[in-house]
Amino acid sequence: ALELPGIAGQLQVFASSANGAAYVVDTRSSTVTVIVEVSGRGFVLEDSGTQDRRVGGWGRVLASLCQQPEIARVQVLHRTSPGGATKVRRWWATHALADAPWASRVVADLLADAERVATRQECLLAVAVRAPRAGRRPSAATLTAVDQHLAAIVDSLATADLEVHGWVTPARLRKVLWASYDPTGTALAD
Numbered sequence: 001a002l003e004l005p006g007i008a009g010q011l012q013v014f015a016s017s018a019n020g021a022a023y024v025v026d027t028r029s030s031t032v033t034v035i036v037e038v039s040g041r042g043f044v045l046e047d048s049g050t051q052d053r054r055v056g057g058w059g060r061v062l063a064s065l066c067q068q069p070e071i072a073r074v075q076v077l078h079r080t081s082p083g084g085a086t087k088v089r090r091w092w093a094t095h096a097l098a099d100a101p102w103a104s105r106v107v108a109d110l111l112a113d114a115e116r117v118a119t120r121q122e123c124l125l126a127v128a129v130r131a132p133r134a135g136r137r138p139s140a141a142t143l144t145a146v147d148q149h150l151a152a153i154v155d156s157l158a159t160a161d162l163e164v165h166g167w168v169t170p171a172r173l174r175k176v177l178w179a180s181y182d183p184t185g186t187a188l189a190d
Helices: 048-066 086-095 102-117 140-159 170-181
Strands: 012-015 022-026 031-040 071-082 119-130 162-167
Touching: 012 170, 022 170, 031 071, 031 140, 048 071, 048 140, 048 162, 086 102, 119 140, 140 162
Parallel strands: none
Antiparallel strands: 012 022, 022 031, 031 119, 031 162, 071 119
16 A cells, blocks of 8 residues: 555555556556656757657657547656766776776766766656556456556657666655655665
């Protein structure tokens, strides 16, 4: 069960047996919401033809989602959060030479400060699928239908030049929600 500030009642969270995605079930609105992490390839520095193609691809994704009667809501959340240097610092710790020249010490000093000033970007796409009214857990047929929608969404995102990093799992959902309420919290460390 999941209780969030500002949302009356409890939401139920289940893991998909097909892909591990977190199903957030809202029995009041009869929806199952899933979240996928995506990123785009460069846009600003691309030529106008590539920009037009990518905007058109994203438009086709939205149009296809909005034309399906089973889709209740689509939300895009793009945010930055502290801690974008974790992977770089981890790489440096394992690959840097201890007796390296002064330039390595300068880089080490910069990386020590990077965790405080660096940010990472995160883009989440949440899709709420209508589900027949049921008890606390949707039926197997409903969850199979949701899985089919998820597979179609992944395919349409790939055709729009968006990279799918994966469905938000129940464990990752905890971190996503934590960061929403406490962006400087320690739950973001991966």
